Amino acid sequence: MERIFAEYYIETPYEVEQAAAVLAGEQSSGTFVSVPGETAELKERFAARVENIEKLDIVDEPSIPGNSIPGKKYQRARVQVSWSIENFGYNLPVLISTLQGNLYEISQFTGLKLMDFDVPDSFKNHYRGPQFGIKGSKASCGVTDRPMIGTIIKPSVGMSPEETAALVKTLIDAGIDFIKDDELMGSTANSLFDNRVNVIMKVINEHAQKTGKKVMYAFNISDEIDQMQRKYDLIKKHEGTCAMISINSVGLSATKKICDQGDLVIxxxxxxxxxLNRHPLLGIEFPAYQKIWRLAGVDQMHVNGIQNKFWESDDSVVKSIQSCLKPFVCGNNPLPVVSSGQWGGQAPETYRRTQTTDLLYMAGGGILAHPMGATSGVNALQQAWKAAVDGLSVEEAALQYPEFAASVKKFAK
Ligand SMILES: O=C(O)[C@H](O)COP(=O)(O)O
Ligand SMILES: [Mg+2]
Structure with a gap:
């Protein structure tokens, strides 16, 4: 029978074998005490198995609250656990409650993080995965051998649809590939979703008719399911190509319901x-996280960026990009979305470390706050990526390109 394998990074004051057995029991047929129906036969078929334990370092203090044992230190380890596919069939929410459920509450652990998981081949018969991904996204806006260059409308909230559409026109005329609503922008009092779609798509469609290039605009449809559906249909009606979802807010099943339709890039x-990730011993690592959303069918996944404005390390960003580029059981590879405090100066290092142009490289402030204006902001990003692929350093690129040089002056720390 096919099995699902998951790898956890754990910490415990108990013997690791003992703590891992508690995890396997709690997450399958067992509980804190053996119950009458839990026969050897039932366990053989449904109990989770501890497949492997690799002990790591020992630390003096617990990473998160949990049990302590007098005189005992805290052992860290990598633990691999497996479940039979018979435990849940093809049901993502129950799969997630198994891999990421009550095990985070178990008091025997003072640290627990889901590092990665693998599903059997048969999943491809039940999950289509990303319908568009890298290939479909780039093809939709006519980008080939470079990253898609994008921006986020800023101010995030507050502009009217007409002001937004005017900015969109400037950005499109400058040659941008992708624009999106900020995640804080749904339908504000002065910029109702329907009005925004109407005026922005007019600008995009006009440009597409004139030039053949259809810029991708990700309208934020995050909402209750019926409203999301209505907004999705409205984008289609206006011949838009993309919708954005705040996946953690909307949830797995609702996201999948939208992705399953397959008409818009998600x-x-x-x-x-x-x-979910900031604590080193709690939550989930991106290689596991992105697989969940690939099963749901998400086409483009945010990964932060090199030298981002948040806490995430460059190593973690690189690992996240690489995980999107690895094959998985279903669909196209999702397009890694590099975003957060980007302005182009990170392009050479991003390319050096990932050797890929299969990215959506996005700068909000990095384009819109360019000292020579948004048009120069777009140009600076295009230059930055040309320079990165040509093997130029930031300094060399600044000597060659005036708009990029102005970005360096403004944004370099
Ligand atoms: O939604 C996003 O990706 C962020 O708002 C990025 O904005 P920034 O480029 O201004 O950091
Ligand atoms: Mg944002």
Whole structure:
């Protein structure tokens, strides 16, 4: 019978074997005490198995609250656990409650993080995965051998639809590939969703008719399910190509319901990520996280960026990009969305470390606050990526490109 494998990074004051057995029991047929129906036969078929334990370092203090044992220190380890596919069939919420459920509450652990998981091949018969991903996103706006260059409308909230559309026109005329609503922008009192779609798509469609290039705009449809559906249909009606979802806010099943329709590229914004990942011994690592959303069918996944404005390390960002580029059981590879405090100066290092142009490289402040204006902001990003692929350093690129040089002066720390 096919099995699902998950790897955890754990910390415990108990013997690791003992703590891992508690985890396996709690997350399958067992509980804190053996119950009459839990026969050997039932356990053989449904109990989770501890497949492997790799002991790591020992620390003096617990990383998060949990049990302590007098005189005992805290052992860290990597633990691999598996479940039979018979435990949940093809049901993502129950899969998630198994891999990421009450095990975070178990008092025997003073640290627990889901590092990665693998699902069997048969998942491809049940999950389509990203319908567009890297290939479909780039093809939709005519980008080939470079990253898609994008921006986020800022101020995030407060502008009228007409002001937003005027900014969109400037950005499109400058040659941008992708624009999105900020995650804080749904339908504000002065910029109702429907009005915004109407005026922005007019600008995009006119440009597409004239030039053949259809800029991708990710309208933030995050909402209750019926409203999301209505907004999705409205974007389609106006011949838009993309919708954005704040995936942590909207949830797995609602996101999948939208992705399953397959008409629009789905841009997955992971705001709230820090809550899930910022603590080194709690939550989930991105290689596991992105697989969940690939199963749901998300086409574009935020990964932060090199030298971002948040807490995440460059190593973690690089690992996240690489995980999106690895094959998985279903669909196209999702497009890694590099965003957070980007302005182009990070492009050479991003390319040096990832050797890929299969990215959506986005700068909000980095384009819109360019000292020579938004048009120069777009140009500076285009220059930054040309320079990065040509192997130029930031300094060399600044000598060659005046707009990029102005960015360096403004944004370099
Ligand atoms: O939604 C996003 O990706 C952020 O708002 C990024 O904005 P910034 O480029 O101004 O940091
Ligand atoms: Mg934002």
């Amino acid at each position: 841009h997955g914004h992971r705001n709230g990520w820090g809550m």
